[in-house]
Amino acid sequence: MRTLEEVQATVQIAKLQEEDLQKTIHCLSFGENVLSADYCLMELDETLCQHVEAGESLVIRGDADERAVLCSGDTTYNLKMADTSNLLLFVPGCKIPDQLPESQDSPHLLHTQIWGFCSSYWELRKQRPQLRKLKQLLMENPYKGSTLRGQEENTGTLYTMLDLLERIQASEEELQAQLQTIHACLVDGYWRMLDFDYEMTLMGHVTQLVDSESWSFNKVSLATEMIEHWLNCYGKRYTENELVFYALDEDKVCRATALLLLQNAVKFNLREFQEVWQQSVPEGMGTRLDQLKSLALVDRGSGPDTICLLRVEDLSEDTLERFNHLFTLREKWTEADITPYVKDLCGEKQTTGALLTKYARSSMLNGVKVFNSRRPVAT
Template sequence: MRTLEEVQATLQIAKLKEEDLHTTIHCLTFGENVSSADYCLMELDDTLCKHIEAGQSLIIRGDKDEHAVLCSEDKTYDLKIADTSNLLLFLPECRTPDQLSNSQDSSHVVHAQIWGFCNSYWELRRQRPKLKKLKKLLMENPYEGPALAGQEENTENRYTLQDLLERIQASEEEIKSHLETIHACQIDGYWRVLDFDYEMKLLGHVTQLVDSESWSLNKVPLQTSLEELAPLEPREMIEHCLNCYGKRYSENDEVYYALYEDRVCRGTALMLLHNAVKFNLREFQEVWQQSVPEGMSTSLEQLKGVALVDRTSRPQTISLLQVEDLPEDTAARFNHLFTLREKWTEEDITPYIHDLCGEKQTTGALLTKYARSSTQNGYKVFNSRRPVAT
């Protein structure tokens, strides 16, 4: 253990003036069996520091073949190792200058023991949650409706929320939000996504009932709907369908739903396009408008991110292209899009890259990085900046 005299002698050799330094002098020593593998350091921003100080948890998620991410309750962060040229020491008993008392008149020595050291740390960067795997897991066993008499329902590949939290690289809030987006529901404690045909069947029952009863699209009574459709489908499925395609509200102690025009029209369009490779655009628009409930108006704006119009073909066509089916990686997404179409207008490509934008990032910035622009027939178009891999 160094004495004050030894420290003062070292200062003289180093040609440092004792009066220029703090009166408290730390002498550092290594503890027994200290190694760089004992501790990992992580750099946190103010938000995450307050999160930890409030007693909340941070969780590292990822399967063995995935790059690990760190999740708070509602955000996802990429974990990357950052190297530093300075050796970082872990000193639990060391005090920083702002923690020291300046009331000491003379210098004194404080001994602090090093518990660990390293020359790298974990650096966190906010990133988009990786949610594509969520629907993929749930699609292993989609819910096709109640089992028919004499048939047993498939109980394999079913997932609770805890199962999903262990498998999906996203925070709990992000996972719950995406479950709502993909119209998943909880059945017998397991999260299930509805089979597409079954979901469209439910929507058809609801819209047909609205038409037959001449109800206002903004005032669909829940209780009457359940009673009328109970012989056809389970009550909880009818209510789930109304939650997916309408907004719930109460009036005079009665529960009603205001149907979302865009969601109902989009669902109907998906049903029409589901089994067609390409559809004549003009014919599609006519059939589509005839298929939605009376009082609703269809518009191609409702199909952004789920269907693509080819205006260069004669006649013009429309085909199914859902953003949720595209690669999650940004470079792979652009490569896939440019294999489908060599040149894109900004209006056409934006719905298919908007979800790739990080915090404070725009689709324009993504296009600048991954595409180059040119003018074709008076319109600005984008093609791949790199050779397209097929």
């Protein structure tokens, strides 16, 4: 190891002035058997630093065929390897000037050992959670109601929250939010998606109960556990005189009814659909086309107006693939029509306008701004 005299001699050879330097001098040396592959460095922002310092964990998630992501308790980050021209040294216990005593009058030598080194590090950027797989996994074994005596329940795979966290590239908070969005329910410790027919049966039970009891749609009381789950999905819970009631959400009920009508039809005459749709919803509720954003697409281009099922959840999570698919379905889109199908692709602080500018070309058609593909699309 170097002595203080050797260090001072080196300073003189380098033509440096000692008074311009810190009084504490770090003398670095490599530990035994140090290899560059011993450690990986990761750059953390202030939020993640506080997260780690608070004793919370960071988890890397991804199957073998997926790009790995890093998740905190509430956010998902993209992992990208960044190279640097400067060699990065891993020096535990190394003190920066702010951590050194100010009262030192004479130079002081501090021997510090290097534990590892590398010329690259992991760079983190916030990204959208990859949630498409969640519904696919839960639909392997949808819940169709309590098993009747003499009937065997579907023996497909069931998933606990821990199982889902192992498979889904999302933070726990993002995963919980998506489970609510897709109306999943916890049955015997496993997360289950309701079978669509069963979900519609529950809706029928509720609306029939409301009709038979002459209740208001804004004051529905509980029945069974599954009815309560359905009411939580399609209504808002409140209490009155210490009793629990639910106010049904008109838009959600009308939207679910439209899905029931459209799921088995390739295209539906718009006028006929609107008539059947209004007749199918509970009396007192009103249907509107704006209730179907990101669920159905209206075509007013040629002949009689039509409507067809087009759910945003069925589209690719990849931005370029999403736009290419949309432009194969329709050559030109108005901003109002395309926005519901791309707004979930927007990154942090990104607007749909910026997204459309990047992935589509705008033009005017009969005085209306429309968007089409930036490249020829195979049909």
